[in-house]
Amino acid sequence: MITKRMLAGVSALCLLGSMGVAQAAGEFDGVTVNVITQTGAIQEPLQRRAPDFEKLTGAKINVIAVPFSDLYQKVLTDWASGTNSVDVAVFAPQWMVDYIAGGYLEDLTARVENDPAIEQEDVGAFFRDFSEKYDGKVYMKTFDGDFHMMYYRKDLLEEAGLEVPKTWDDYLAVAKALHGKDMNGDGTPDFGSCIGKKRNAQSYWFVTDVVGSMTQSKGTSQGTFFNTADMTPMVDNEAFRKGLEFLKESTQYGPPDELNLDVADTRPLFASGRCALNLDWGDVGTISIDPVNSKVIGKWGAAIMPGSTQVLDWETGKLVDCDADTCPYAIDGVNHAPFAAFGGWGGGINAASDDKVKDAAFAFLSYMTQPAQSNQDVTVGATGFNPYRTSQLSYSELWKNAGMSEEEADNYLGAINASMSSPNMILDLRIPQNQRYQQVVLDEAISRFLAGEIDADATVAVVSEGWEELTDEIGRDDQLAIYKATIGAN
Amino acid sequence: MTVAAASVVDSTPRPGLAERFDRHAGRFMVLPAVIVLLCFAIFPLIISAYLSLSRFALAPGGFTLKFVGLLNFRKLLTGSQQYHLLGKFMPFSPFAWALVTVTALVILYVLGRYLFSGRATVFGTIGRLITAALLMAIALLFAATTFSGGVPGTMVTTLIYVIAGVSAQFLLGLGIALLCAQAIRGRNFFRVLFFVPLMVTPVGIAYTFRMLADMQKGPFAPIVQAFHVGEWSWATEAWSARLMVMVGDTWQWTPFMFIVLLAAIENQPRDQVEAARIDGANGLQIFRDITWPAIAPVAATIVLIRLIEAFKIIDLPNVLTGGGPGLATESMTLHSFIAWRTQDLGGSAAVGYMLLFVSTIVCVSFFNFVVRPARRLES
Numbered sequence: 001m002i003t004k005r006m007l008a009g010v011s012a013l014c015l016l017g018s019m020g021v022a023q024a025a026g027e028f029d030g031v032t033v034n035v036i037t038q039t040g041a042i043q044e045p046l047q048r049r050a051p052d053f054e055k056l057t058g059a060k061i062n063v064i065a066v067p068f069s070d071l072y073q074k075v076l077t078d079w080a081s082g083t084n085s086v087d088v089a090v091f092a093p094q095w096m097v098d099y100i101a102g103g104y105l106e107d108l109t110a111r112v113e114n115d116p117a118i119e120q121e122d123v124g125a126f127f128r129d130f131s132e133k134y135d136g137k138v139y140m141k142t143f144d145g146d147f148h149m150m151y152y153r154k155d156l157l158e159e160a161g162l163e164v165p166k167t168w169d170d171y172l173a174v175a176k177a178l179h180g181k182d183m184n185g186d187g188t189p190d191f192g193s194c195i196g197k198k199r200n201a202q203s204y205w206f207v208t209d210v211v212g213s214m215t216q217s218k219g220t221s222q223g224t225f226f227n228t229a230d231m232t233p234m235v236d237n238e239a240f241r242k243g244l245e246f247l248k249e250s251t252q253y254g255p256p257d258e259l260n261l262d263v264a265d266t267r268p269l270f271a272s273g274r275c276a277l278n279l280d281w282g283d284v285g286t287i288s289i290d291p292v293n294s295k296v297i298g299k300w301g302a303a304i305m306p307g308s309t310q311v312l313d314w315e316t317g318k319l320v321d322c323d324a325d326t327c328p329y330a331i332d333g334v335n336h337a338p339f340a341a342f343g344g345w346g347g348g349i350n351a352a353s354d355d356k357v358k359d360a361a362f363a364f365l366s367y368m369t370q371p372a373q374s375n376q377d378v379t380v381g382a383t384g385f386n387p388y389r390t391s392q393l394s395y396s397e398l399w400k401n402a403g404m405s406e407e408e409a410d411n412y413l414g415a416i417n418a419s420m421s422s423p424n425m426i427l428d429l430r431i432p433q434n435q436r437y438q439q440v441v442l443d444e445a446i447s448r449f450l451a452g453e454i455d456a457d458a459t460v461a462v463v464s465e466g467w468e469e470l471t472d473e474i475g476r477d478d479q480l481a482i483y484k485a486t487i488g489a490n
Numbered sequence: 491m492t493v494a495a496a497s498v499v500d501s502t503p504r505p506g507l508a509e510r511f512d513r514h515a516g517r518f519m520v521l522p523a524v525i526v527l528l529c530f531a532i533f534p535l536i537i538s539a540y541l542s543l544s545r546f547a548l549a550p551g552g553f554t555l556k557f558v559g560l561l562n563f564r565k566l567l568t569g570s571q572q573y574h575l576l577g578k579f580m581p582f583s584p585f586a587w588a589l590v591t592v593t594a595l596v597i598l599y600v601l602g603r604y605l606f607s608g609r610a611t612v613f614g615t616i617g618r619l620i621t622a623a624l625l626m627a628i629a630l631l632f633a634a635t636t637f638s639g640g641v642p643g644t645m646v647t648t649l650i651y652v653i654a655g656v657s658a659q660f661l662l663g664l665g666i667a668l669l670c671a672q673a674i675r676g677r678n679f680f681r682v683l684f685f686v687p688l689m690v691t692p693v694g695i696a697y698t699f700r701m702l703a704d705m706q707k708g709p710f711a712p713i714v715q716a717f718h719v720g721e722w723s724w725a726t727e728a729w730s731a732r733l734m735v736m737v738g739d740t741w742q743w744t745p746f747m748f749i750v751l752l753a754a755i756e757n758q759p760r761d762q763v764e765a766a767r768i769d770g771a772n773g774l775q776i777f778r779d780i781t782w783p784a785i786a787p788v789a790a791t792i793v794l795i796r797l798i799e800a801f802k803i804i805d806l807p808n809v810l811t812g813g814g815p816g817l818a819t820e821s822m823t824l825h826s827f828i829a830w831r832t833q834d835l836g837g838s839a840a841v842g843y844m845l846l847f848v849s850t851i852v853c854v855s856f857f858n859f860v861v862r863p864a865r866r867l868e869s
Contacts, residue, residue, distance in 0.1 A: 069812075073831035080553050098833070102548040188715060200812030200828065257705050259815045260725030269706070432548075435832040444574075444817070451728065451816030453578070453641045462573075469570055473545070 028059030028360040035347070035364070036075060037090035039065040040264065041283070041384025042144075042345050045377045046090065046368070053367050059360040069200050072098075072435055079104040079350060087353045088361045093131040093140055093343035097430050097482070100134055106349040108138045111362050117370050122389045126420055130427065131343040140346035141365040143374070145388030147419040148209050148305055148339045151270060151278040151285070155299040156183060165277070165306050166334050168210055168246050175253035175277050184273030184295050192253030194266040194275035199447035201262035204438050205341040205428075206279055207446055209305050210246045212426040213337040214239035214319060217311040217327045221488040224337070224426050225437075226467075227314065228489045231480040233467040236460050237317035244449055244456045251450060259450055267381075271296060279305070281341070282386030285412040289403045290381050298405065302415040304422070307336035329424040338419035339426040344388055379404070386416075393417055430486040431479050433470065441466035542839035562840035571837070574817065574825065575844065577635035577643035586633035593629035597622045621855040624848070644817065644825040644841075645848065647732065651821060652800040652852075655736045655743075660793055662740065663747025668777075670748070671755045681752070688745040696809030699738040703810075728818035731811050735819050738806045743796060750792045751785060758784035790864035794856055801849040822848075 035050075037043050043065040050061035064086070066074050075089045080102055089099075099105045112120055112132075118141070120128060127142040150171070152164055156178055165171040171193070179192030197203045208224065215234050216224040226233055234240070251258055255269065263280055270278045271287045273295040278284060287293070288300045310319040311326050320326055327335040347365040349358055367373060371389065378387045379402035387393055393416060395409040404412070419425065429438060442463055449459040471479050484490075505513070542562055544555040566575045582590070601618060604610055628649060635642045642650070666684055670677050687695070702708055705723045724730035762780050771779070804823040807813055813820035813828070820828075822845040830838035 070831060073833070076548075076833065080548065082552075098548055101550070102552065103550045198812055199814035199816075200808075255706060255723075256721050257723035257725040260723070260731075260811055274706075433833055436834060440828065440832050440834075447814050448641075448816035451726070451814065451818065453728075453816040453818075465570060474547075 026058045028057045028356070028363065031058070031356055031360045032060045032062055033087045033357055033361045033364060034062045034064060034085055035088040035090060035361075036064045036066065036071070036078075036086045037345070038068040038071050041382060042090060045143075045373075045380075045383040045385060049368060049373060050364075053364055056367075057360065057363060059364065061364055068202065069439075075099070076102075079352070082352075084350060084352045087350050087357050088347050088364065089350070090143070090345055090347045091140075093142075093346060094428055094430055094434050096134050096139055096348065097432050097434070099348065100139060101432060104351055105139045106351040106353075106358060108141065108349065108362065108365075112138050112141070115362075115366050118366050119371060119389075122371070122391050123369075124388050124390055124393070124420060126340065126425075127344055127346075127388050130340075132346060134430075140348045141369050142344050142346040142388055143368055143377070144345040144385040145378075145392075145416065145420075146281050146340065146342045146344040146386060147416055148205065148279060148281060148341045149284075149415045149419065150303050150305055151280065151288070152301050152303065153178075153183060153273075153276050153296065153299055154301040156181070156276050164301065164303055166332070167308055168213070168242075168306050171277060171306050172246065172249055172253075175250060178276035179253040181276075183276060190274040190276070191255050191269070192276050193250045194254055194261075194269050194278045195247075195250060195258065196261050196263040196266045196280070197247070197251065197254075197259050197447075197450060198262045198265075199259075199443060200439075203262065204443040204446060205339065207243055207247065207442065208341065208426060208428075209279060209339050211240050211243035212339055213305065213307045213335055214242060214310065215312045215314075216337045216424060216426055217322070217329070217335045219329065219423050220425050220427060221490070223483070223487045223489060225429050226480075226483055228480070228484050228487075231471050231476050231483065233464045234312075234314075235464040235467070237312055238319045239312040240460060240463075241456050242319065244446075244459055247446065247450060259447070268293070270300075271381075273299075282412075282416060283381055283384060285404075285408075286379055286386070286402070287381030289408065291403060297403075298408070300408070302412045304336055304415050304418045305338050307331075307334040309334055311335050329422070335424070336422060337424050337426050338422050339428070340419075341428055343428050344386075345384065387413070393420075427487050429483075431482045433474055436470055437467055441470065538839045538842060541835050542843050544836050546833060546835040548833075558836065562836045563844075565837065566840055566844060573641070573643060575643045575645055575822075575841065576631060577646055578641040579634040580638040580640035582633055583638045586637040589637060590629055590633045593626060597625060617855075617858065620851060621859070624851045624855070641817070644820045644822045645844070647818070647820060648801060648803070648822045648845070649848075650732060651736060651739065651803050652797060655739050655803075656793060656796045656800050658736065658740050659743045659747050659796060660789070662744045664751050664789070666744070666748045667751035667755055670752055681749075684748050685745045687742050688749075690742070692742065692805035693809060695738055695742050696806045699734070699741075699806070700810050703734055725811060726815055728815060731815060731819045735803075735806045735810055738810065739800070739803060743799075746796065747792060750788060754785040754788040755781060786864040787861070790856075790861040794853060794861055797853055797856060798849065801845060801852075 035046055037046060043063060046061070047063045050063060054060055071091060072095050075086060075091060075095075076098065078084065078086045079099065096105065112118060123142060124145060127145060132138050132140045132142050150165065152174075157164060157174065160177060162174050162177060163170070165174050175192030177192070180189045182188060183190035195203075195206055197206075212224040215237070216222050224234060255261060255274075263283075266275070266278060267280065267284055267287050269275050270280075270284055271290065271294045285302055288296050291297065307330075309322050311322055312318070313320045313326075322330050322333055322335055327333075329335065347368070349361045349365070353361065371391070374385070374389065375392060375398050377383045377385045378392055379398060392398065393413050395406050395413065399409045399413075431437070445454075445459050445462040445466070448454045448462070449456065454462065511518070541555070543557060543559060545558050545561075547554050547556065565571045601622060604618060605615070631646055634640055635646055670681055670684070690698075702710065703724060705711060705714060705725075724734050758781050763776055766776050766780060802823050803821045804827060807819040807821055807824050808827070811819045813824050822841055826838045826841040826845070829841060
């Protein structure tokens with residue numbers, strides 16, 4: 001009994017010792033911090049760790065969860081209307097630009113610099129210098145590393161003598177070859193490809209994966225959404241049309257209700273062994289090693305997103321073959337453009353909250369991102385958090401304890417590293433009202449195209465005209481300047 | 491005369507405070523309700539009217555509203571959002587021409603009969619012209635989209651939910667009510683059982699239906715696969731997706747029709763029913779000549795209540811399909827909600843006002859041309 005108490009005391013001391021200077025026991029007694037985020041993954045770790053944080057500091061963390069599609073506006077409405085019932089929002093870095101425009105987000109630069117417990121230098125450069133910052137200031141503390149990747153069934157590919165797809169054409173060929181086979185031994189035919197394509201969900205990012213590998217070939221600062229000369233949408237061209245064709249054809253090799261599946265639906269499908277190929281964020285890797293729910297342990301692999309051997313000539317709008325001049329970053333003749341879709345969940349603080357609440361809120365953000373907590377959370381599929389610290393991106397005890405073999409870890413973390421270090425990485429859209437460009441105009445047009453309501457030419461016209469209309473409405477010069485600044489274009 | 495009158499007025503004692511309070515008691519009693527109504531219904535209506543004529547933008551420390559006139563409405567009716575609200579038009583098919591022609595002839599006949607009846611009034615004529623214009627517009631909209639190979643917009647989808655959904659709910663509710671009004675064993679159990687769906691929140695129903703209708707993991711998946719239709723999904727076809735939304739809506743709202751119609755049926759004149767039975771009338775005759783005239787006013791009223799409610803459908807399409815595939819299941823309320831949650835508050839308010847115009851004209855017309863005659867039928 002005494003030994004147990006001593007152990008408990010020592011572990012508590014260790015935990016306290018690992019925390020920042022701002023987090024002392026009882027420092028925030030009586031302070032309540034309202035945290036809002038999406039329902040399900042992301043909510044889970046915040047909710048689970050809130051009682052521990054309360055025991056350590058006295059601050060009560062009240063987690064409010066809303067569906068992903070409502071989160072942006074819920075936060076905006078609360079802050080813009082002056083209600084200010086939300087102290088911390090855990091949201092997408094993309095939305096930061098709109099929250100900053102209203103002056104609603106607290107500048108966290110000084111707080112982050114003065115909190116050694118965060119170990120900021122260990123945070124991946126992309127998240128530290130891009131996702132967390134706007135105009136050189138820190139407004140968000142990252143909890144999650146987000147990159148789109150491709151997942152595949154290693155065993156099925158080996159059995160069929162197929163190579164891991166390197167291009168989108170390869171992807172379709174493999175999906176077609178394996179579609180309809182029983183992949184998990186339950187006697188029912190399974191699917192060649194699983195991609196979330198539901199409207200009003202998180203599917204619109206996958207369009208950019210395919211189109212971007214053809215439009216962006218000369219480095220991140222080239223951009224993929226707009227022409228940096230005049231903010232013309234990069235839509236009315238052969239690359240976008242080929243991207244649409246890919247989405248339509250891949251649907252033939254997917255689950256019958258793929259148009260109504262979000263990533264939350266395709267993840268369990270892959271883990272239950274029903275998909276040969278899958279496109280998603282890093283979550284699928286950690287879900288696939290879950291001993292309780294996964295039927296693909298030891299059978300799966302991950303790779304950088306497929307690319308293209310042809311890229312877009314921006315002058316003519318036609319696709320041309322890759323060579324040293326057109327595809328300077330190509331690997332084996334294939335232009336890859338890994339998409340930092342979303343940019344990773346992170347927490348920001350309401351500038352209008354009371355000072356004491358802000359202190360407690362930052363202490364909570366710091367607590368969540370410190371290695372002691374983060375190293376556990378990024379290895380668990382249910383959290384929705386993926387690795388984002390440099391120390392989390394190589395095989396270690398961390399991954400071994402999570403149940404990932406060294407081979408799986410090399411494969412999975414290798415894919416993330418390859419994406420993060422690519423000089424041709426696509427940065428997500430961060431101009432004002434990017435929600436309307438992507439979640440309304442693009443999402444709606446793609447959904448209509450996949451449903452057969454409109455053809456490829458009409459889809460191109462709808463997206464192009466919709467984006468032009470928005471740009472004119474918000475201000476072309478301002479949007480262009482911000483777009484160029486966010487991708488580092490001259 | 492003037493002096494005398496003045497002296498009479500002067501001699502009248504001034505009313506005391508209590509008397510004045512008594513005299514205006516009615517107004518005082520109504521005041522709280524008026525204030526609540528002003529705060530929660532009228533002011534938001536006025537503010538949203540201004541929003542529909544404005545463009546919302548974030549600005550340091552808050553937001554700005556720039557007046558843009560009718561731009562948001564123009565976008566919806568003739569501009570870049572026309573396909574979304576009204577749909578994608580196609581040249582009329584023969585069936586569409588027939589529909590439009592028949593509708594026009596019926597409208598002209600009804601209007602002509604009214605105008606030459608000798609009972610026509612100015613307000614009556616204006617009301618009928620407004621109703622006729624809306625009916626003609628709806629017929630043209632259906633003709634140019636649904637019946638000509640075009641793509642229906644959110645207005646047509648909403649009208650389908652309203653017309654088909656409310657009709658199905660009424661017929662099912664009436665049928666179950668007639669069954670439960672019979673002297674059968676365990677009818678109280680069935681009454682409670684049929685009423686349960688109404689107690690469940692619409693979002694709960696939507697999630698339940700989503701699980702039930704899941705073709706991969708749902709409880710009916712083995713049956714679907716056993717019949718070798720596992721390669722088909724209701725969620726990817728426009729009409730099957732709309733049908734699924736209507737099935738969920740019908741499941742929820744049929745009990746409302748059922749419970750009110752059951753009460754009306756049980757209040758029909760028993761002596762007339764018994765007398766008809768003794769005279770040898772069959773069930774259909776009793777229903778046509780006794781039951782229906784007795785329940786018609788109630789039936790018309792509950793259909794009106796459901797019409798008002800049905801125009802606001804949002805939970806089921808939002809949860810079941812997110813409005814997809816394409817725009818197939820998106821209602822006008824969901825259309826407005828999606829615009830709202832991406833900062834397009836002006837566009838959202840404009841869609842809301844379009845819904846208000848359509849639902850008000852439909853419901854007022856229904857009241858004037860169905861509910862009132864039904865009440866006269868009873869009297």
